[in-house]
Amino acid sequence: MTIRFSLLLNFLAAIVWASLQPVAESQNYVVGFVIGFIVLAVFQPEYGRRVGATVAFVIFLLWSIVVSSIQVAKLILSRSPPLDQGIIAIPLRAETALEIATLATAITLTPGTLSVDVKLDGDGGRTLFVHSLKLGDAEALKRDIQTEFEDRILRFTRGANRKLHLED
Amino acid sequence: MTLQETTTVVLAAIGVIFMLISAVGLVRLPDVFSRMHAAGKATTVGVSCLLLGAGVYFWNDNLLLRAVVLIALIFATSPISTSAMARAAYRTGSTRPLHLRVDEMQEETIDPSDVANHTS
Numbered sequence: 001m002t003i004r005f006s007l008l009l010n011f012l013a014a015i016v017w018a019s020l021q022p023v024a025e026s027q028n029y030v031v032g033f034v035i036g037f038i039v040l041a042v043f044q045p046e047y048g049r050r051v052g053a054t055v056a057f058v059i060f061l062l063w064s065i066v067v068s069s070i071q072v073a074k075l076i077l078s079r080s081p082p083l084d085q086g087i088i089a090i091p092l093r094a095e096t097a098l099e100i101a102t103l104a105t106a107i108t109l110t111p112g113t114l115s116v117d118v119k120l121d122g123d124g125g126r127t128l129f130v131h132s133l134k135l136g137d138a139e140a141l142k143r144d145i146q147t148e149f150e151d152r153i154l155r156f157t158r159g160a161n162r163k164l165h166l167e168d
Numbered sequence: 169m170t171l172q173e174t175t176t177v178v179l180a181a182i183g184v185i186f187m188l189i190s191a192v193g194l195v196r197l198p199d200v201f202s203r204m205h206a207a208g209k210a211t212t213v214g215v216s217c218l219l220l221g222a223g224v225y226f227w228n229d230n231l232l233l234r235a236v237v238l239i240a241l242i243f244a245t246s247p248i249s250t251s252a253m254a255r256a257a258y259r260t261g262s263t264r265p266l267h268l269r270v271d272e273m274q275e276e277t278i279d280p281s282d283v284a285n286h287t288s
Binding site: 088089131 | 186189192193196197198199201202204205206208209212213230233234243244246247248250251254255258268269270271272273
């Protein structure tokens with residue numbers, strides 16, 4: 001059973017659960033999804049880990065949006081904004097459209113960083129160009145994006161072992 | 169005020185304050201990219217706080233879940249236009265080399281003569 005099929009089953013479980021309730025309420029879908037998730041995670045631990053990694057990534061993304069919006073707000077309101085802008089090139093390990101799109105969207109959503117372009121390298125790898133409002137140490141920012149964002153995304157698209165080859 | 173009303177007011181106030189800061193940033197910051205950072209904050213923090221406030225206010229009508237779904241949709245779609253605008257701004261050469269300290273994209277994708285044609 002692939003991960004994708006389990007996800008489909010989970011949504012199906014949510015719909016079935018919600019339609020069996022006496023009163024139509026939107027919360028029933030959430031309850032049904034959680035119950036379906038528990039059942040599926042018991043029988044397929046890998047699915048549980050993937051969904052857990054997704055939830056962890058969403059929480060991390062929301063938290064970093066909050067933290068960096070406060071930083072950008074401070075920067076805007078400071079007497080003379082100490083701008084230190086630059087565009088850096090980040091070599092990507094992400095390969096599929098889903099991985100690259102999620103990474104670029106997450107980087108753009110976080111205030112202070114903005115993904116500008118993706119380039120296809122000659123050897124099949126990809127490079128993401130990111131504009132930063134407060135650059136500081138360019139190498140440190142590159143490492144940050146690779147370890148904080150990319151690793152977390154690969155953890156839910158490829159699983160905890162972070163294989164380079166794609167499955168299913 | 170009940171807890172529900174207090175939460176609504178606090179969330180709406182945070183959203184409006186962030187939108188105001190975004191507007192101030194649009195005026196104060198010097199170039200396209202930094203202004204885009206400021207404008208992006210209005211769509212992420214500003215709109216999502218306002219929507220959460222509306223969801224809490226209409227708690228009895230079960231609108232909070234709908235507000236969360238709306239926020240997810242905004243988060244999924246708004247970066248697309250931001251990235252497209254940033255790319256267009258870069259390719260038409262409207263910011264270089266005045267405000268960028270590091271530019272690793274320069275030699276990669278853009279033909280310098282092409283940029284010169286656009287800016288002249």
